[in-house]
Amino acid sequence: MTCRQYGARQGQKEDNPDHPIYRLFSTRTNTIRKHAERKKIDAETRAAALELAREYRDRALMERAYFLNSYAQDMELENIYAETKKRLS
Numbered sequence: 001m002t003c004r005q006y007g008a009r010q011g012q013k014e015d016n017p018d019h020p021i022y023r024l025f026s027t028r029t030n031t032i033r034k035h036a037e038r039k040k041i042d043a044e045t046r047a048a049a050l051e052l053a054r055e056y057r058d059r060a061l062m063e064r065a066y067f068l069n070s071y072a073q074d075m076e077l078e079n080i081y082a083e084t085k086k087r088l089s
Contacts, residue, residue: 001058005062009058009061020067021057021060021061021067021071022057024071024072024075025053025054025056025057025075028053028075028077028080029050029053031077032046032049032050032053032077032080033046041081044088045081045084045085045088048084048087048088049080049081049084052080052083052084052087053075053080056071056074056075056080059071
């Protein structure tokens with residue numbers, strides 16, 4: 001990610017916290033955090049799932065077609081955990 005892209009992302013985040021990308025990202029990361037607190041997932045899975053959610057968020061911010069077509073499906077909790085499991089195996 002270039003400095004310009006990072007700055008744009010930060011500016012957009014500050015300007016519009018109710019943007020659908022950030023709203024869904026926040027919901028998912030809070031759920032992942034709660035699952036870790038309740039010992040439903042371990043710390044390694046939590047870290048990997050949060051990193052994956054960040055990757056999906058960043059891709060959605062940079063690629064409008066991805067945001068419109070696949071972002072919501074990829075951000076479903078079951079999909080995040082399944083992909084995390086694949087990456088950790």
